[in-house]
Amino acid sequence: MVTLSDVAKQANVSKMTVSRVINHPEQVTAELRQLVEAAMATLDYQPNAAAKALANNRTNVIKLVILEDIDTTEPYYMSLLFGIAKGLDKCGYALQLVTERERLGKGNAADGFIVTGARAADLPLIDALAKPTVIFGENHNGYDFIDTDNKAGTAMATEYALAKNYQSLVFLGIDVKEAFEYSREAGYINTLQQHKKLPQIHRMSNHSHQSQQFINAHWAEFARDTCFICASDRLAIGVVRAIMQNGGTIPRDFGVIGFDGVFLDQVSNPKLTTVKQPVQRLGELLARMLLQKVAQSGAQQGELLVDPELIARDTTRK
Structure with missing residues (x-):
C-alpha cells in the first residue's frame, strides 16, 4: 500500500x-x-477520506432533509436521491436521510444540509440550521437554491399547445402558495398574454383523483380543441382519465401536458406529453453546490435554474 x-x-x-x-x-x-x-x-x-475529514474537522456526512410527506414509492424522490448520492460519492461524502423534523438536530453531526419540500412555515427551522445549507426549490427568502426553470417549462408547454392549434388552453395548478407554483403559472399566463388570449386557471391538491373529479364536474364547459396544461404529471393523469371517461378523444379533440417527467408520464395510457425535469442531474448539482459552500466556509452560492425539456408523446397532436 x-x-x-x-x-x-x-x-x-x-x-x-x-x-x-x-x-x-x-x-x-x-x-x-x-x-x-x-x-x-x-x-x-x-x-484516506476519514483522515482528511478529521484533519479538516468535518464528518464527510451531508443530511438530506425532506419536509413534505411522500409515498415510499415516489419515483421523483428516488431519482433525486440517486443524483445527490452520486454527486456526494464522487467526493467521498456519505448521505443521511432525515424525514422527521424532530430528528433534525439529533444523531450524528453533518457538514451541511440539502433541504427539499420546504414551505413558508419551515423558514424558522431552516434558519436554525447551524451548517451550510442549500435548498432544492425556488425561494424568495435569500437561501441558495437549485431548481428547474419552472416558468420556462410552462411557457414551453403553452407555446407547444398553441403551435398544435388548440384554441382553448386551461391551466390546472397545485393549490400551494409557493414560488415554484407561481413560476409555473407565470409561464402560462405570460405566454397567453403574448398571444392575446385570456388565461383560465384552476387550482387543486396534487392528486390525480382531484383533477379527475374536477374535469368530470365541469365537463360540459370544455369545448373541443382544448388543451389542459398541468402543473404536475399527477394532475395530468387524472385529466386523461376524465376525458376518456366522458368519451373525449385524445389528442384529436383534447390535449394534455404534464410537468415532471419522472415515471408517471410513461405509465400513463396514452403516454403523456410532459415538461421533463432533469431530476437526477439536479441532485448532482445540489451536491456540488453544497460541497462548494462547505469548502468556502458557508459563502453564499446564489441560485441556479436548470432548463427542462418538453417530451412530446401521445396526449398532444403530432
Missing part, C-alpha cells in the same frame, strides 16, 4: 507538505501542489 511517506519521497518534499496539499491546498503554492499531485498520480495514491 502506498503511504504518505512514499508520496513525499517521490515528490522530494516533506510529509507535512504532502499533508497540506491534501488537507489545506490553499496553504501551498500552485507549483508545489502540482508537484505533489503528480507524485500521487504516479503512485496511484488515494488519500
Whole structure:
C-alpha cells in the first residue's frame, strides 16, 4: 500500500507538505501542489477520506432533509436521491436521510444540509440550521437554491399547445402558495398574454383523483380543441382519465401536458406529453453546490435554474 511517506519521497518534499496539499491546498503554492499531485498520480495514491475529514474537522456526512410527506414509492424522490448520492460519492461524502423534523438536530453531526419540500412555515427551522445549507426549490427568502426553470417549462408547454392549434388552453395548478407554483403559472399566463388570449386557471391538491373529479364536474364547459396544461404529471393523469371517461378523444379533440417527467408520464395510457425535469442531474448539482459552500466556509452560492425539456408523446397532436 502506498503511504504518505512514499508520496513525499517521490515528490522530494516533506510529509507535512504532502499533508497540506491534501488537507489545506490553499496553504501551498500552485507549483508545489502540482508537484505533489503528480507524485500521487504516479503512485496511484488515494488519500484516506476519514483522515482528511478529521484533519479538516468535518464528518464527510451531508443530511438530506425532506419536509413534505411522500409515498415510499415516489419515483421523483428516488431519482433525486440517486443524483445527490452520486454527486456526494464522487467526493467521498456519505448521505443521511432525515424525514422527521424532530430528528433534525439529533444523531450524528453533518457538514451541511440539502433541504427539499420546504414551505413558508419551515423558514424558522431552516434558519436554525447551524451548517451550510442549500435548498432544492425556488425561494424568495435569500437561501441558495437549485431548481428547474419552472416558468420556462410552462411557457414551453403553452407555446407547444398553441403551435398544435388548440384554441382553448386551461391551466390546472397545485393549490400551494409557493414560488415554484407561481413560476409555473407565470409561464402560462405570460405566454397567453403574448398571444392575446385570456388565461383560465384552476387550482387543486396534487392528486390525480382531484383533477379527475374536477374535469368530470365541469365537463360540459370544455369545448373541443382544448388543451389542459398541468402543473404536475399527477394532475395530468387524472385529466386523461376524465376525458376518456366522458368519451373525449385524445389528442384529436383534447390535449394534455404534464410537468415532471419522472415515471408517471410513461405509465400513463396514452403516454403523456410532459415538461421533463432533469431530476437526477439536479441532485448532482445540489451536491456540488453544497460541497462548494462547505469548502468556502458557508459563502453564499446564489441560485441556479436548470432548463427542462418538453417530451412530446401521445396526449398532444403530432
